[in-house]
Amino acid sequence: MGIAERKLRHKESIRIGILEAAWQLVITDGWQSLSIRKIADAIEYSIPVIYNHFENKEAILLEFTKEGFEKLAETLGEVKAAYADPAQQLAAMGDAYWDFAFDNKEYYQLMFGLGIPACDTVKKVPEVQEMTALMISTIKEAIAGSKNPEADYFLKFHTYWSILHGLVSIQMIESGKPDVTKKMIVQDAMAGFTKALVD
Amino acid sequence: MGIAERKLRHKESIRIGILEAAWQLVITDGWQSLSIRKIADAIEYSIPVIYNHFENKEAILLEFTKEGFEKLAETLGEVKAAYADPAQQLAAMGDAYWDFAFDNKEYYQLMFGLGIPACDTVKKVPEVQEMTALMISTIKEAIAGSKNPEADYFLKFHTYWSILHGLVSIQMIESGKPDVTKKMIVQDAMAGFTKALVD
DNA sequence: TATTTTTGCTAACACTGTTAACTAAAGTAA
């Protein structure tokens, strides 16, 4: 009865093919010009086949959004593990966040940029919470060891994430500045934040 | 020879009609669903008429982007004028920036969100520099009166804007949180920034 | 071998931005 398995494998291989073809197209032409027809063309199947594996185009994009947040969470987790001091963790995680965004522009733009309807992305993508949980725990630890242990961790987390995202997105729409100063900007901002946090 | 003038007036009135119709459509249905056909329908002219007044759809969006940055710059200018102390100015401008974003979501999303190709927006929209100039001058003044007058004003400006934009956009994709805490987040972040700036 | 299920295709619908080609109106000059 390996038939069912073989079929499943085949189905799965098409699914993967769709995602790989889509990703290739994104890499070469950007999100904007990704289309179902192009994907169908690339995998050498007809258009409706894609709809057997994904409900619609958005579902394909959602898949990448998930992947993106997963990768980001993984990266941040590793970086966090490399340090013991929460303040150092926050600094390193900020650095890593920045690097991730620019090393994976395609992902980052999809995760935040493309979707004005990103409002509900948060609900549809549990991976977001994976990432935020990491940040929140670190913030909590930092607060616990600070001179102001009563600080609102959720507020501080929000500030932390916002600073990072803001830095990244402003940098992305302005890209064309010297490369050296870039990193300084993050580090300066992070230093300011941590200083205010730890008091 | 008032004929030419009348014609010009008429032409201008259509142009305005296009923008007004477009704006109305955006208000009711959002940017995503704005289409040339719908605009043509609304102004009761055929489609190509729109192309006599705007090179393409993007040019129409660009018009609103300009408007948005103009409004924002104006608002920030007024707020700045209401205070003498740079630190206070920065705080008030941050507040105003936040309010602008949420009072004019449609504008803000267009100015930053919709355009992944927003990279060249900065070049195409001189109004952006109007706004940034305001911020930069205030930052400069604040630095001049701080304990560390050697600080890099451009870096600090960048941080300031990024924090604001980050706060806004994270808030926008997360909207669904209690309203009261929102303002606190900005003010907390701004306080942290100013503190680090003035030393 | 006959029947059912699955798989994948063609062709279409309803949209999108954009433009070429034409008509009818308005303005100009004789």
Added chain:
DNA sequence: TTACTTTAGTTAACAGTGTTAGCAAAAATA
């Protein structure tokens, strides 16, 4: 007023988009 030229506005089409209904062929089951 008539003849010509310009311009304003139209219809109809092109090339593309996401999505789906209906059908043919292949594969699995009885």
